[in-house]
Amino acid sequence: MSTESKNSGAAFDMKLIVRIIKLAKPYRKLLWFAVLLILVLTILAPLKPWLVQHTIDNFIAKGDREGIFFFSTLILGHIGIHSVTLFGYTYVTNLLGQNVIKDLRMRVYQHILRQSSAFFDKSKVGMLITRAVSDVETLSNFFSQGFISIIGDLAQIVTVLIIMFITSWQMTLISLAVLPILLIASEIFRRGVRKAFQTVRQKVSQMNSMVQEQIVGMEVVQLFGKEDEQFGKFEKLNKEHRQANERSVLYYAVYFPIVEILSSLTLGLIIWWSAGSPEAVTTGMITAFILYINLIYRPIRFIADKFNTMQLGVVSSERIFNLLDEQKYTEQDGQIDLGEVRGHIQFKNVWFAYVEDDYVLKDISFDIQPGKSLAIVGPTGAGKSSIINLITRLYGIQKGEITVDGHNVNDLKIADLRQEIGVVLQDVFLFAGSVAENVNLRNTAIDEAKMRSAAASINALDFIENLDGGWEYDVMERGSTLSVGQRQLISFIRAMAADPKVLILDEATSSVDHETEELIQEATKKLMKGRTSIVIAHRLSTVREADAILVLEKGRVVEVGSHAELLEKKGAYHELFHKQFELV
Ligand SMILES: Nc1ncnc2c1ncn2[C@@H]1O[C@H](COP(=O)(O)OP(=O)(O)O)[C@@H](O)[C@H]1O
Ligand SMILES: [Mg+2]
Structure with a gap:
């Protein structure tokens, strides 16, 4: 079990992250394409509120039908382009992740095949299965949901904030009033969920090992009447597994409504401030800000989850790299071709x-x-x-x-x-x-x-x-x-x-x-x-x-x-x- 839980507290290790990204080398083009798409998305996102604001203030307010039609078309076109880019982005990042793990899984399995018997004497079967199958799977999320997507979210938050400031710095500050509370809540959520998931993974791995061992040795279990005892052990593991899952569900159930409340609170503050504002606040600006706030709060809400995904990927990668780096028991092939054997x-x-x-x-x-x-x-x-x-x-x-x-x-x-x-x-x-x-x-x-x-x-x-x-x-x-x-x-x-x-x-x-x-x-x-x-x-x-x-x-x-x-x-x-x- 020691190798399962060893690195759980690890913060982001840049060396590891660089090594993970290097795995994508054969798929360089896909990686750059994904980065390009995420940049396009970053620019596209804040464009829509801006378009809406102009449509309302410059055309709807003045009853300019031609202008309304033109801008509506622009908004429709924007939605179309945005959707296609989003599709492309999701497809490309998943393709990238799957390609990387396909290669990695082959490498892990090949490495296992090249080990001498001494290696298998000291390794647990369950551990090796976890490395070759599920750890590699977790790593694919690093590409599809973690790393690139976090960069995209952060970039989006920054661009939206800039445009918000340009539009109205006062309204921007009000929008950010509850941000500290949100950040604290996110951090509590992230840590809690991470801990719960670690327990879940550990229990799953223990159940795997146990079932595998018991099935192989089923005859002994049955002949010696140990079914009840084994069942009891399994029941305990299963219960701990459920409890850990329950804890994670609880975190999700509490966290998302909190975010919802905070973002509604922000909306309320904006409208309240606008009503009594000495500045000229237009309907378009208020509408745009409602959309901007969404564009900031949504990524923040998911970033906590994505950080966990990324960290899980990093932890998995560390275990995989440790296995690949260990060459102590790797068979060193000789050079001589035996040819026709006599048998001396x-x-x-x-x-x-x-x-x-x-x-x-x-x-x-x-x-x-x-x-x-x-x-x-x-x-x-x-x-x-x-x-x-x-x-x-x-x-x-x-x-x-x-x-x-x-x-x-x-x-x-x-x-x-x-x-x-x-x-x-x-x-x-x-x-x-x-x-x-x-x-x-x-x-x-x-x-x-x-x-x-x-x-x-x-x-x-x-x-x-x-x-x-x-x-x-x-x-x-x-x-x-x-x-x-x-x-x-x-x-x-x-x-x-x-x-x-x-x-x-x-x-x-x-x-x-x-x-x-x-x-x-x-x-x-x-x-x-x-x-x-x-x-x-x-x-x-x-x-x-x-x-x-x-x-x-x-x-x-x-x-x-x-x-x-x-x-x-x-x-x-x-x-x-x-x-x-x-x-x-
Ligand atoms: N994989 C192993 N790891 C450690 N010790 C082993 C292993 N296999 C066998 N041994 C030990 O090596 C000794 C010789 O075993 P073995 O060659 O299987 O004996 P035999 O075939 O003559 O019965 C025994 O003491 C055994 O416990
Ligand atoms: Mg023997």
Whole structure:
């Protein structure tokens, strides 16, 4: 939550505002066009009262029909031009805002996609969603309702005041008599509403996070009977959300009538003063002043709101910029093109920690020749999964070197490296979509024929074809409608279809039914055949067939050798073997 509320008190930071405006650089022409339109509007606005005043004093009062007709036409023309300009202005500023946020959203999302796993370990999903979606949205208002429009309003107030002074300085002063009260009321309103909205946003964000987490973990919530408790928490958030909204409604409900009263009071003062005035006050002047007062009070009434909009945009932008500026976990791509891979993998004295200095892998070294297989075994938490995360550079290492075909993985182009390495993880992640889409991951080079032969090669074609709709079977989000074994088979087909030179397999520990188990064992064998493979092995059959076995304990390699060699040694492997794979 800390990042949500950190900057809430920030005043206008010019540096930030300049940076936001710079986002509009590709749309410079639109920006200037908007500024031009707002200037035209500023000039057009005070023109109408002036025209009205002249029509009344010079023509209506004298009964000059021709003059009345001419000026009425002018007023009509003015209204027409004003409306068209206003339309143009609204359209252009919104277009500008939408274009800027379209670009920005792409940048934010691209940035997120380029982060290494360490970044996701420390970031909340809800926070990232807020950055990419709603913060960016808020920023669009900076352009469409905030910044340019405030400049326009201020300019309008100044020009109207000048014309008012020229017309009658006494009447102008009377018009401004209640202005201090209005300004104070506006400031109280602005602060109150801002605070209420901040609370609203915070509560919305908390509700988002909560619903998201609870839905993902719904089974646990239900199995442990925590529905009431979770519902209570949600109810509390929801209530606080409503209360904050109520407060903002209250501010609006009080503020707008106050402005209305103040502007009516001003009108009353003008008329009262005119009645007893020693100066010659014409009907036209009074009419014009009524219109002028509107032209000043209306923008003042909305400026408070617009300031909030602008400030919200600035706060959002600061959060977005902070995210974009943070490069600590951004993947640094290498230069070397891996080209045709042989599949020679080496770890040389590799040390790795997720969190500073807390090493989970200590001084790991091994060498796998092209086409050979290595099985990694060891107790839970020994660091097996960590090893395989390093080869594909999901995480960076602290000391030592990992090489593929003799190149340090840090020097290789990441996309290249990952294309050559097929990974089948313990927890299979499936996307919402068809089975086919989950197998080819929208890579058009993998057509149905390829997918079929991949499935056939691991004897899983029957399984696919028996699904309702076959390759078009609709996999629900996270693959929730398929069994664990079925999901694994799909991920095997995915790896087989991509036909990588190097295979990394984190064998699932969860037991599946006998039939699927056999299918999976067969598939594993076929997947590994002819490829350099690293397998975190839980099945005896896989361990046995590996060219070498690496026994890992508490992040250290304790034994390496073939199945027979290690059994003979009667060391760690021997012990593990008897514990884990009950010898029949
Ligand atoms: N993302 C992570 N952040 C911090 N520590 C982690 C992370 N993933 C795993 N660990 C820790 O690293 C150690 C090794 O984990 P792991 O490689 O998953 O073990 P294994 O696969 O052998 O069960 C464990 O102590 C685990 O708590
Ligand atoms: Mg593991």
